[in-house]
Amino acid sequence: MADGLRLRATVISPAPSIHVASIEDDLVVLDIESDAYFCLPGLGRYLVDAGDGQWTASNAVIADGLLETGLFRTAVQHWSAPIPSSAVRTSRRYEGPGPGRMAVMTLATITARKAWRIQGSPLKTLIARSPNLPLRHDQAAEAMADARLFDRWLPWVPAQGQCLYRAYLLRAFLASRGRGSTWVFGVRTWPFSAHCWLQVGDVLLDDDLDRVALYTPIMAVGV
Numbered sequence: 117m118a119d120g121l122r123l124r125a126t127v128i129s130p131a132p133s134i135h136v137a138s139i140e141d142d143l144v145v146l147d148i149e150s151d152a153y154f155c156l157p158g159l160g161r162y163l164v165d166a167g168d169g170q171w172t173a174s175n176a177v178i179a180d181g182l183l184e185t186g187l188f189r190t191a192v193q194h195w196s197a198p199i200p201s202s203a204v205r206t207s208r209r210y211e212g213p214g215p216g217r218m219a220v221m222t223l224a225t226i227t228a229r230k231a232w233r234i235q236g237s238p239l240k241t242l243i244a245r246s247p248n249l250p251l252r253h254d255q256a257a258e259a260m261a262d263a264r265l266f267d268r269w270l271p272w273v274p275a276q277g278q279c280l281y282r283a284y285l286l287r288a289f290l291a292s293r294g295r296g297s298t299w300v301f302g303v304r305t306w307p308f309s310a311h312c313w314l315q316v317g318d319v320l321l322d323d324d325l326d327r328v329a330l331y332t333p334i335m336a337v338g339v
Contacts, residue, residue, distance in 0.1 A: 126179035127191040129170050133240075134187050135196075136171065137303055137334035138163055144303045145187060146310075146334050151238040153303065153310055169196055197336040200298050203320035203328060207263035215261050219293065223269055226289050231274045234281055242284050248339045249296035253317045259295045262286075263314075263321040279323075283312050286322055290314075297321060298338035302331025 130136050133149040143159040146152075162178045163171045170191050173179035182188040234242060266286045273285065283299055290297050297314045304311075311331050314321040320328060 126173045126176050127166060127170050128173055128179050128182060128188040129190070129192050131187060131189055135301075135335040136163075136187075137332045138165065139303070139305050139332050142305050144305065144308075144332075144334060146301065146303070147187075148240045148243070151240060153308070155305060155308060197298065197338040199333045199336045200300065200315045201318050203315055203325060204318045206320040206325050207260035207322070208267065208324060210257075210260040210264050212257055212261060215258075215265050215293075219262065219265060220269075222292050223265060223289050226292060227269070227273050227285060230285060230288060231281070234284060235274070239280070242280065243299075243337055246284060246287050246299065246337065247291040248337070249291050249294065250339055251296040251298060251316060255295050256316045256319045258293070259290055259297065259316045259321060260319060262290055262293055262295065266322070279312050283314050283322060286314055290321075296339065298336050300328075300333050301335040301337075302328065302333045304331050 130145075133147055135146040135148070137144045137146075138160040141158055141161045143156040143163060145154055145156065147154075159178065159182075162175050163173055166172045171188070173182070179188075183190070234245075237245075263286060266289060270282070273282070287297055287299055295316075297316055299312060300315055301310065301312045303309070309331075311328070313323045313328050
């Protein structure tokens with residue numbers, strides 16, 4: 117009887133600042149409060165994403181251990197931005213009309229004001245400062261055009277090699293144009309790597325499809 121209880125399925129939820137992804141046999145954790153990722157090897161085989169921010173642990177001993185770490189708590193439904201479906205189109209192949217001169221001036225103003233001030237800012241701060249606008253799928257073409265303009269502007273943007281700050285600046289530019297976007301964070305293991313990008317539905321705005329396909333989404337920021 118005791119062994120049966122120890123092996124019972126248990127539903128648990130990540131703590132409010134914790135985001136989790138299961139990659140094969142491993143569990144990857146993003147802690148917004150400490151601005152850190154870390155990996156729990158082997159634990160992925162015991163957890164299944166049950167949706168609505170809940171995870172089903174197949175082993176009660178594992179569940180109890182995760183609860184003791186403070187990373188998880190007893191199951192509580194909480195709202196979080198849903199992970200969008202995998203992107204199938206990218207703005208880097210967009211061939212429609214580009215935005216006008218006013219968009220160029222807006223982009224120049226945003227990068228001049230924000231680019232240097234965000235350097236070194238923790239993820240939690242960037243997320244809090246990033247404007248959340250409703251996602252409108254009928255604006256995908258316009259968002260793709262804006263993203264293409266941003267790509268051409270990148271050589272003049274400080275820290276252009278850092279995906280976090282590139283995505284932050286592009287999201288701010290899109291918001292200034294009245295366009296919402298989903299900020300997706302992804303991880304991979306062995307070797308560990310983290311990445312982020314922007315989507316509007318199944319449209320990838322600031323990266324290549326082959327690159328983001330290497331990453332498992334762990335968190336989305338949006339409305």
